[in-house]
Amino acid sequence: MLKVLSLSCRPAAQRVRVPYLSWRPSSSLPRSQSPLSRFRIFPQPKLELRLYNSTPARMSSVDTSLHPHTSGRAAEFAKAHSAPNELILYGGWFCPFVQRSWITLHEKNIPHQYIEINPYEKDPEFLKLNPRGLVPTLAVPVTKNKNKIQKPLYESVVICEYLDEVYNDPAKNGPSLLPADDAYERARCRIWIDHISGRIVPAFYRFMQHSDSKPYTLDEARAEFLHHIKTFVAEADPEGPFFLGDQFGMVDIMLAPWLCRLFLFDVYKGGLGIPEEGKGGQDEHIWQRWRKWAKAVEARQSVQDTLSERKQYIDAYRRYAEDTTQSQVAQATRAGRRLP
Numbered sequence: 397m398l399k400v401l402s403l404s405c406r407p408a409a410q411r412v413r414v415p416y417l418s419w420r421p422s423s424s425l426p427r428s429q430s431p432l433s434r435f436r437i438f439p440q441p442k443l444e445l446r447l448y449n450s451t452p453a454r455m456s457s458v459d460t461s462l463h464p465h466t467s468g469r470a471a472e473f474a475k476a477h478s479a480p481n482e483l484i485l486y487g488g489w490f491c492p493f494v495q496r497s498w499i500t501l502h503e504k505n506i507p508h509q510y511i512e513i514n515p516y517e518k519d520p521e522f523l524k525l526n527p528r529g530l531v532p533t534l535a536v537p538v539t540k541n542k543n544k545i546q547k548p549l550y551e552s553v554v555i556c557e558y559l560d561e562v563y564n565d566p567a568k569n570g571p572s573l574l575p576a577d578d579a580y581e582r583a584r585c586r587i588w589i590d591h592i593s594g595r596i597v598p599a600f601y602r603f604m605q606h607s608d609s610k611p612y613t614l615d616e617a618r619a620e621f622l623h624h625i626k627t628f629v630a631e632a633d634p635e636g637p638f639f640l641g642d643q644f645g646m647v648d649i650m651l652a653p654w655l656c657r658l659f660l661f662d663v664y665k666g667g668l669g670i671p672e673e674g675k676g677g678q679d680e681h682i683w684q685r686w687r688k689w690a691k692a693v694e695a696r697q698s699v700q701d702t703l704s705e706r707k708q709y710i711d712a713y714r715r716y717a718e719d720t721t722q723s724q725v726a727q728a729t730r731a732g733r734r735l736p
Contacts, residue, residue, distance in 0.1 A: 462490060462712055465512055468705040473502070474510045481509035484535035484546070486522060488513055489704045490712040492653030493552040497532040499649050500556040502698035504569040526550060530724065530736060534558070553589060556649060573646040581640070585647050588631055588639070592650045593735075595624045600654050601729040603665065605719045618669045626679065629686045636685065637692035644696060652693050656703055663710055664717035 466474045466489040474489075485501060485508055487494035501508050513522055518529045525548045526533040534555045535546040549555050556573070563569045575581040599621040606617045628651070632639045639647040661668040676683040693699060715721035724736045 462488075462514065463704075463708050464514060465489065466704050467708055468703065469701050470704045473498075473701045474512065477508055477510045479509060481507055482537040482544070482546070483508040484511060485509070486511050486513045486526070486531055486533040486535065488531045490709065491531055492657060494532040495653040495656075495702050496552040496649055497534065497555045497559075498702040499652060499696075499698045500559050500573065500646075502701055503573065503644070503649070504559055504563045506559060506563050506569065528736075553593060553650070556646060560646065571643065573644075573649065575640070575645075585640070585645070588628060588647050589650050591624070591628060592647070596621070596628060596651065597654060598729065598735055599624050600657075601716070601725060601735070604660065604713065604716045605726060605729055606665065607719045614665065618665070622669055625686065626682050629682050629689065632685060632689060634685070637688050639689070644693075648689075648693050648696075652696070652699050655690055655693055656699065657709060657713070659706065660709065660713050660717070664713070 465471065470489055483506065485494075485497055487498060487510060489512065498510070500506075513519070513531050513533075522533070523529055525535060525546070528550065530550060532550070532552055532555055534549040536549055536558075537544050538547045539545075549558055560573045564572065574585055599617070602612075603614075603617040603621045606612070606614045610617075633641040635641060638644050658668055670686070671677070671679070671683055673684070673687070674680070716723075716726060719726070719730070728735050
């Protein structure tokens with residue numbers, strides 16, 4: 397296991413930073429190039445450490461003050477799935493990776509039990525099932541030596557694909573969330589799922605966790621995030637409304653939770669930066685298609701039923717915006733590592 401050294405291991409005048417964006421001065425650009433061409437954006441940051449002279453922000457203790465339960469429509473959905481079941485989703489209402497799994501369970505109409513876990517105050521019984529202590533964790537019934545036992549699955553993408561593959565009766569579970577009869581389209585979907593998980597989501601957290609001590613500006617973080625969004629939208633079905641057309645699918649599910657959290661940039665970072673309708677310039681068609689996709693996905697019942705009230709998200713993400721949270725996602729973002 398990779399161990400991360402605490403910031404306290406270095407003198408206060410030094411701070412380890414991993415640059416995410418390589419910046420070229422505007423004077424070196426041909427006039428025909430857009431400002432985005434100043435960036436060379438890497439899918440995964442290089443493991444190159446540089447020291448910057450700045451005083452580290454004070455890191456607060458682990459986030460134990462989170463609201464303990466779901467609220468709003470998510471609370472109703474959780475209550476409806478609180479009875480014991482052999483398939484159990486261990487989750488946290490605030491976690492977008494959990495929401496991916498929950499949306500999939502909803503879309504496939506899969507009977508299950510939902511158990512709320514505070515990953516910052518981990519129950520020993522939960523840690524026996526998943527020693528990493530991360531949510532989502534899916535407890536899956538499997539048969540071994542003629543006995544049925546529960547085995548864990550982690551990682552939201554793995555969980556969602558498992559559920560889609562195993563619960564595949566169209567009469568009970570609806571259509572497949574990945575193209576069932578087209579191997580090429582299925583593979584193409586996985587490319588864009590990887591784009592979401594490997595580019596859009598990390599850029600979301602770099603943007604949200606920006607502070608004055610970072611080696612990149614807020615505008616650079618915003619431009620990187622929007623660049624990855626535009627790349628995604630350009631590959632979507634031109635008519636939509638969803639990524640593959642008129643059918644809601646796995647690619648849509650992978651990005652939906654972060655779509656529903658974009659309002660937080662208005663709260664904490666001075667806005668997302670997407671142009672208003674009619675003001676997108678040469679990218680107007682891209683942003684029109686984005687708005688069509690976003691409206692359809694946000695309105696999906698499975699998405700709405702797995703969301704808590706906005707105030708709770710504002711409270712939960714305040715420490716991300718201040719870059720003081722000690723969640724594993726936040727720590728990985730600071731260190732330039734792959735998200736857990």
